[in-house]
Amino acid sequence: NGSKIIEIGGKKYQPDGNFTNVTPSMISLTGRSLHLKDRHPVGILRDAIENKLNSTDNAFLAYNTYKPVVSTYENFDSLGFPKDHPGRSKSDTYYVNSKYLLRTHTSAHELECFAKAKSGETNKPGFLISADVYRRDEIDRTHYPVFHQMEGCRIWNRDNTAYTSNVEPGHITKMREDLKKLEQQLHQQQTKVVVEDDTSLDGNPKQNYMTDLEVDLCSKHLKRSIELVISDVFHRKLESLRKTNKDASEIPTELQVRWIKAYFPWTAPSWEIEVWWQGEWLELCGCGLVQEDVLKKAGYAPDSTISWAFGLGLDRIAMLLFEIPDIRLFWTQDERFQKQFQKGIINTFKPYSKYPSTMRDVAFWLPQTENVEKIHENDLMEIVRNAAGDLVESVKLVDEFVHPKSGKKSLCYRINYQSMDRNLTNNEINALQEEVRNELSRKYNV
Numbered sequence: 001n002g003s004k005i006i007e008i009g010g011k012k013y014q015p016d017g018n019f020t021n022v023t024p025s026m027i028s029l030t031g032r033s034l035h036l037k038d039r040h041p042v043g044i045l046r047d048a049i050e051n052k053l054n055s056t057d058n059a060f061l062a063y064n065t066y067k068p069v070v071s072t073y074e075n076f077d078s079l080g081f082p083k084d085h086p087g088r089s090k091s092d093t094y095y096v097n098s099k100y101l102l103r104t105h106t107s108a109h110e111l112e113c114f115a116k117a118k119s120g121e122t123n124k125p126g127f128l129i130s131a132d133v134y135r136r137d138e139i140d141r142t143h144y145p146v147f148h149q150m151e152g153c154r155i156w157n158r159d160n161t162a163y164t165s166n167v168e169p170g171h172i173t174k175m176r177e178d179l180k181k182l183e184q185q186l187h188q189q190q191t192k193v194v195v196e197d198d199t200s201l202d203g204n205p206k207q208n209y210m211t212d213l214e215v216d217l218c219s220k221h222l223k224r225s226i227e228l229v230i231s232d233v234f235h236r237k238l239e240s241l242r243k244t245n246k247d248a249s250e251i252p253t254e255l256q257v258r259w260i261k262a263y264f265p266w267t268a269p270s271w272e273i274e275v276w277w278q279g280e281w282l283e284l285c286g287c288g289l290v291q292e293d294v295l296k297k298a299g300y301a302p303d304s305t306i307s308w309a310f311g312l313g314l315d316r317i318a319m320l321l322f323e324i325p326d327i328r329l330f331w332t333q334d335e336r337f338q339k340q341f342q343k344g345i346i347n348t349f350k351p352y353s354k355y356p357s358t359m360r361d362v363a364f365w366l367p368q369t370e371n372v373e374k375i376h377e378n379d380l381m382e383i384v385r386n387a388a389g390d391l392v393e394s395v396k397l398v399d400e401f402v403h404p405k406s407g408k409k410s411l412c413y414r415i416n417y418q419s420m421d422r423n424l425t426n427n428e429i430n431a432l433q434e435e436v437r438n439e440l441s442r443k444y445n446v
Ligand code: PHE
Pocket: 104, 105, 106, 107, 151, 264, 267, 285, 286, 287, 288, 309, 310, 311, 312
């Protein structure tokens, strides 16, 4: 806070009173690289997905060691985020200062990787980027301010000369072949995906520089690639459920997925995929055809290139595959967690004893003075996280009250304290709760 130089990953940054909201507890998580650990669920899953995507035609080069601090240009501007996009706000993003932040998605490295592909530094038509990403968010069993994504991009160079003659352009032939290989492989998957596909481009327009046929082939290649990953990963889970379930016939043999229109500033058209899993639709991945603007910024000539991109969240899938009940477990250093996993193997986590939890409520009147900066829920989350770190299981709004006469509003939040690794004492919890109360009144004058 204030003027102390911030050090992250051996680099020094000048803080900025108007922007800096990255905290020491967040900085301490930046070097963990769970996605690189071959005996950690996130690392095992990353490895499995990379292998699957490269099993068709070995087209992807993997970049897995990009550092988490990126510029606002890389994270937002290079991808065409408008200046007032909500993703940029300080309540959602950890800023180091006005120019640097903890990346909120792996798309922050797309431009750089496209530029590398263009320069001929790599000889592969695609790349994958896996990394830790950071977002200020609520606290519960499935949310953690750090999670992991895998970005995937695939590139085709356009054969423009052919458009003047009658032969099919080379890249179209190539795209057809690539798609066919992928479809054959998908066909061989033991768990079939049943796809509900929103192919209509109403409200999800294509880019002018692409022909309808190009859009069709490129979107299909994108969607089939993701379906291949999903059918592979979920197949492993279904198989293991079949082995342990008394009535194996209850385990589905197919997977329902659906493609839904989406919007991202740097892709058009865009979609999200959802998978029907244990009674609900799970959102797994955003994707689309890369905006030509991004490709041009990376050095590609106008009209020269066609590409798709996706961004897949790894933690949710890892939680479900390994049956991890609380996302904080990924971060524990407890051997009883760490020792359960082996390279290349997706096994079911065996919970060690669950330690008791204890609740404390905190209620406060919202400050009422003119043009007070409102307390954003994520600010409260941050205060709790700073005081208690991974000893908090969840923070929930349990009551809201507006005084009938004064119109003043009060909120009550319930903090559930529980450690993954040990028993907590009342004294210890009371001290943490006291710190939360003090910080709330110190920072927000409540
Ligand atoms: N970066 C997006 C997200 O985090 C996902 C995405 C990646 C969408 C690539 C389109 C293309 O939600």
